[in-house]
Amino acid sequence: MSAGPMLEVQNVARHFDVSKPVLQRLIAREGRRTLRAVDGISFDIPTGTTLSLVGESGCGKSTVARLVVGLYGPSFGKVLFDGQDLAKARADSAQRSRMQMIFQDPYASLNPRWRVVDIVAEPIRAFRLLKGKKAILARVGELLTQVGLSPLDGQKYPHEFSGGQRQRISIARALSSNPEFLVCDEPTSALDVSVQAQILNLMKELQQRLGLTYLFISHNLAVVRQVSDRIGVMYLGKLVELAPAESLFERPRHPYTRALMEAIPDLEMTGRQRIPVGGEVPSPISPPPGCTFHPRCPLANDRCRVEVPVMKAALDGMVACHAVEEERD
Numbered sequence: 001m002s003a004g005p006m007l008e009v010q011n012v013a014r015h016f017d018v019s020k021p022v023l024q025r026l027i028a029r030e031g032r033r034t035l036r037a038v039d040g041i042s043f044d045i046p047t048g049t050t051l052s053l054v055g056e057s058g059c060g061k062s063t064v065a066r067l068v069v070g071l072y073g074p075s076f077g078k079v080l081f082d083g084q085d086l087a088k089a090r091a092d093s094a095q096r097s098r099m100q101m102i103f104q105d106p107y108a109s110l111n112p113r114w115r116v117v118d119i120v121a122e123p124i125r126a127f128r129l130l131k132g133k134k135a136i137l138a139r140v141g142e143l144l145t146q147v148g149l150s151p152l153d154g155q156k157y158p159h160e161f162s163g164g165q166r167q168r169i170s171i172a173r174a175l176s177s178n179p180e181f182l183v184c185d186e187p188t189s190a191l192d193v194s195v196q197a198q199i200l201n202l203m204k205e206l207q208q209r210l211g212l213t214y215l216f217i218s219h220n221l222a223v224v225r226q227v228s229d230r231i232g233v234m235y236l237g238k239l240v241e242l243a244p245a246e247s248l249f250e251r252p253r254h255p256y257t258r259a260l261m262e263a264i265p266d267l268e269m270t271g272r273q274r275i276p277v278g279g280e281v282p283s284p285i286s287p288p289p290g291c292t293f294h295p296r297c298p299l300a301n302d303r304c305r306v307e308v309p310v311m312k313a314a315l316d317g318m319v320a321c322h323a324v325e326e327e328r329d
């Protein structure tokens with residue numbers, strides 16, 4: 001393990017070609033259309049810490065998750081995992097076993113026809129980490145115990161478990177290749193609130209015990225507060241604010257971050273001007289010019305309508321907002 005960050009995302013973008021077929025384009029007299037799902041974002045995650053990305057549906061969080069585990073290649077920019085360019089390391093199975101992903105819907109991501117023991121053992125077999133049935137069975141028993149289940153649960157099928165227990169199975173499977181880095185895409189969104197807290201506590205406990213590094217994806221700021229060292233707020237494919245979790249909650253700077261905070265019930269927003277944000281997220285196919293948030297922002301002025309703001313240091317974080325820079329907030 002290197003002393004540098006576990007993950008470095010350097011000005012990464014992922015664009016999708018969403019053009020109509022050629023004939024339809026000719027009839028409609030239109031050109032190619034590009035959807036900028038992720039549009040030039042940078043962050044790093046120091047080893048053993050958690051960075052969370054939050055934002056409304058469609059802002060590009062899941063695309064970042066896929067870029068980071070190498071499921072998508074970047075349109076431009078670089079993802080470095082433990083100092084190595086992921087694009088070059090993608091075929092390297094030793095490298096791939098070091099990162100795993102946990103998904104939102106544990107039921108959809110578990111094969112219903114497989115016993116839990118085979119589900120959890122799958123990465124062990126795929127990466128040829130252990131030989132012999134006995135050794136694999138013993139390791140699966142250990143993993144199930146580690147996530148709060150019993151080794152006997154290995155003989156059951158996914159439908160015999162509750163949602164929370166199924167997510168524990170997904171976590172055991174993710175841990176079975178001894179990863180150092182986990183990407184968790186909305187891992188608790190499908191669960192009841194009380195079960196959510198149990199799974200988040202389990203993930204924190206595992207992080208401390210195993211020294212794991214997490215990238216956590218959620219649309220829910222209240223959820224990520226519990227688990228994050230730092231939080232990045234995304235809007236239309238870009239990071240608009242990145243700060244230590246507590247600073248972000250104590251002093252959210254970007255108007256969009258403040259609007260997300262307003263939506264959390266019972267969160268006290270003392271001493272801050274209220275930021276009522278209406279309207280819908282614009283299409284990433286034709287984003288507004290300037291700051292893409294300007295059509296919804298009560299602080300927008302002429303500069304915001306034409307000039308794209310870039311991330312600049314603000315307190316102990318970074319923010320991309322002309323109003324913050326000009327102290328109009």
Ligand SMILES: Nc1ncnc2c1ncn2[C@@H]1O[C@H](COP(=O)(O)OP(=O)(O)OP(=O)(O)O)[C@@H](O)[C@H]1O
Binds near residue numbers: 016219
């Ligand atoms: N394979 C693809 N082809 C075309 N467009 C895509 C593709 N994957 C994602 N998109 C688009 O990219 C944008 C970002 O999607 P993404 O799933 O990353 O957002 P998200 O913030 O994770 O949203 P959600 O919480 O709803 O999953 C959306 O407009 C989505 O429709």
